[in-house]
């Protein structure tokens with residue numbers, strides 16, 4: 001079997017951790033990211049994985065992590081931008097942005113952009129959600145207070161939109177880039193804390209991330225959004241196909257990073 005280098009962010013818990021375990025069991029070389037040294041060490045030992053630590057709410061740390069990865073690897077076959085946040089006691093970063101936008105949208109954009117030279121023939125799988133709301137530019141810029149859910153839903157449409165935009169920009173010279181809703185209410189810490197429910201079988205999410213990472217049939221869907229609640233590629237929320245708005249969002253993200 002062709003063993004792939006697969007980098008997973010937020011691989012210390014939830015869907016990321018279980019996907020790392022699954023892909024390792026299939027014989028792939030797993031590279032994990034986390035923010036907690038203790039959790040990272042434990043998972044790295046279990047999976048015999050190289051690990052990188054960064055708090056994704058701090059873009060400087062994201063840049064430093066990308067630099068270390070660029071120094072260490074010549075090729076990454078799959079990048080799964082899985083880390084994400086919904087509820088938090090600290091909704092603002094030191095720079096005044098909403099932490100959902102920074103962790104769920106800006107950090108994966110910056111990481112992907114920096115790692116593009118390693119990802120040439122690879123894949124980028126971006127975790128979106130069924131929760132998607134129109135991006136308010138002022139909210140993206142940290143100038144508007146939002147509820148946890150509104151911030152999360154905007155950040156998830158924004159990552160879906162930059163995925164499509166970047167896929168178009170890199171074309172056949174770059175990786176396949178796919179945004180995915182792994183299915184709603186999977187039983188992770190995010191869902192238990194956010195919705196007060198034990199949630200559904202997490203393997204529903206693990207299986208789609210595994211398929212998107214490895215199966216040939218997805219290669220023709222770069223730029224698209226896979227909705228695992230309905231088990232098919234589907235249009236995102238209406239704004240998600242607005243090329244002009246996507247361009248504006250990417251310009252704002254570029255300004256911030």
Ligand SMILES: NC(=O)c1ccc[n+]([C@@H]2O[C@H](COP(=O)([O-])OP(=O)(O)OC[C@H]3O[C@@H](n4cnc5c(N)ncnc54)[C@H](OP(=O)(O)O)[C@@H]3O)[C@@H](O)[C@H]2O)c1
Pocket residue numbers: 009010011012013014015016034035036039054055056057081082083084085103127128129130181182183184185186187188189190191
């Ligand atoms: N569960 C669902 O039903 C569902 C549905 C749609 C989309 N999603 C998406 O799926 C992805 C995984 O979510 P999950 O449900 O598995 O949630 P989870 O169990 O809370 O895991 C989230 C992961 O992200 C990491 N993370 C959070 N904030 C971070 C930060 N500032 N810096 C670095 N890492 C950070 C966490 O690190 P720690 O281990 O240190 O906490 C953890 O490893 C997320 O993008 C989420 O939005 C989930």
